[in-house]
Amino acid sequence: xxxxxxxxxxxxxxxxxxxxxxxxxxxxxxxxxxxxxxxxxxxxxxxxxxxxxxxxxxxxxxxxxxxxxxxxxxxxxxxxxxxxxxxxxxxxxxxxxxxxxxxxxxxxxxxxxxxxxxxxxxxxxxxxxxxxxxxxxxxxxxxxxxxxxxxxxxxxxxxxxxxxxxxxxxxxx
Amino acid sequence: xxxxxxxxxxxxxxxxxxxxxxxxxxxxxxxxxxxxxxxxxxxxxxxxxxxxxxxxxxxxxxxxxxxxxxxxxxxxxxxxxxxxxxxxxxxxxxxxxxxxxxxxxxxxxxxxxxxxxxxxxxxxxxxxxxxxxxxxxxxxxxxxxxxxxxxxxxxxxxxxxxxxxxxxxxxxx
Numbered sequence: 001x002x003x004x005x006x007x008x009x010x011x012x013x014x015x016x017x018x019x020x021x022x023x024x025x026x027x028x029x030x031x032x033x034x035x036x037x038x039x040x041x042x043x044x045x046x047x048x049x050x051x052x053x054x055x056x057x058x059x060x061x062x063x064x065x066x067x068x069x070x071x072x073x074x075x076x077x078x079x080x081x082x083x084x085x086x087x088x089x090x091x092x093x094x095x096x097x098x099x100x101x102x103x104x105x106x107x108x109x110x111x112x113x114x115x116x117x118x119x120x121x122x123x124x125x126x127x128x129x130x131x132x133x134x135x136x137x138x139x140x141x142x143x144x145x146x147x148x149x150x151x152x153x154x155x156x157x158x159x160x161x162x163x164x165x166x167x168x169x170x171x172x173x
Numbered sequence: 174x175x176x177x178x179x180x181x182x183x184x185x186x187x188x189x190x191x192x193x194x195x196x197x198x199x200x201x202x203x204x205x206x207x208x209x210x211x212x213x214x215x216x217x218x219x220x221x222x223x224x225x226x227x228x229x230x231x232x233x234x235x236x237x238x239x240x241x242x243x244x245x246x247x248x249x250x251x252x253x254x255x256x257x258x259x260x261x262x263x264x265x266x267x268x269x270x271x272x273x274x275x276x277x278x279x280x281x282x283x284x285x286x287x288x289x290x291x292x293x294x295x296x297x298x299x300x301x302x303x304x305x306x307x308x309x310x311x312x313x314x315x316x317x318x319x320x321x322x323x324x325x326x327x328x329x330x331x332x333x334x335x336x337x338x339x340x341x342x343x344x345x346x
Contacts, residue, residue, distance in 0.1 A: 087270055087282040088282045090270040093269075096266075098263050101263065110260070113288040114288070115285065115287070116286075122295055
């Protein structure tokens with residue numbers, strides 16, 4: 001059974017929805033797309049380094065559309081692990097695990113990994129939105145499109161922009 | 174550079190010191206060695222499942238003797254990662270990372286992994302006190318002795334009972 005390493009932020013957790021919302025709350029207007037698309041998260045939103053320290057920031061993150069339904073089905077045919085870069089922000093760790101338990105209750109605690117370097121983890125397939133993770137992975141890679149990477153050529157990675165697209169590839173009818 | 178996967182509870186964190194202390198606090202007497210030695214942690218201390226949920230239980234864990242000094246030296250000659258089984262207890266995650274930052278400040282957040290299955294992690298050498306982790310590891314294994322494993326034959330693993338012993342092996346003079 002092939003092991004799929006699934007990223008959390010920007011893949012299961014819809015972090016940009018939260019960024020849009022917090023920016024508008026603090027500034028009273030929506031940040032224009034031209035200042036977001038193709039720009040690294042921390043450059044588009046320098047506020048991010050402050051936001052991640054807000055208690056509950058990760059605990060209340062919106063869930064990516066269709067991710068719950070599709071990952072539940074994939075979990076029956078593949079060995080799924082959810083791997084999140086989280087140790088840089090200690091306060092995020094407990095919140096992220098509680099979020100995972102709430103929204104993906106079909107996954108066990110044995111399927112969760114919180115780390116600071118994904119190259120330490122063994123898997124066959126990686127679904128991620130960051131080249132820093134995808135580019136160093138030896139197995140099959142799927143780049144989940146997010147505003148920061150949407151204009152890139154995808155490097156060598158297969159691009160997918162939704163969980164329904166992932167469903168078609170992993171669970172063909 | 175060889176990668177060493179170092180366990181936290183029972184290797185860097187002196188969990189038994191805390192067990193002894195909490196048991197005596199709650200019962201007014203010391204639990205006799207005969208009810209601890211060679212017995213699984215959760216059987217010797219069924220209270221454990223309640224204790225791990227006490228806020229700060231992991232945050233205030235005593236540090237294993239000599240582990241700070243020796244791991245700092247090993248960290249200069251090996252690639253050290255600290256890998257802890259923690260996702261079963263979400264409240265432990267943030268506390269464990271904060272504990273690591275406090276007591277092992279020479280390690281970066283990129284060297285910490287919190288998971289529920291150590292067989293997902295790539296390394297060359299494992300230092301651990303549990304056979305469930307050691308027995309499935311393909312590289313070199315070092316069994317750190319703790320009351321629960323001290324009477325075992327050590328399976329195929331090299332037994333070491335202190336960080337000064339580990340120092341002699343990894344940092345010969």
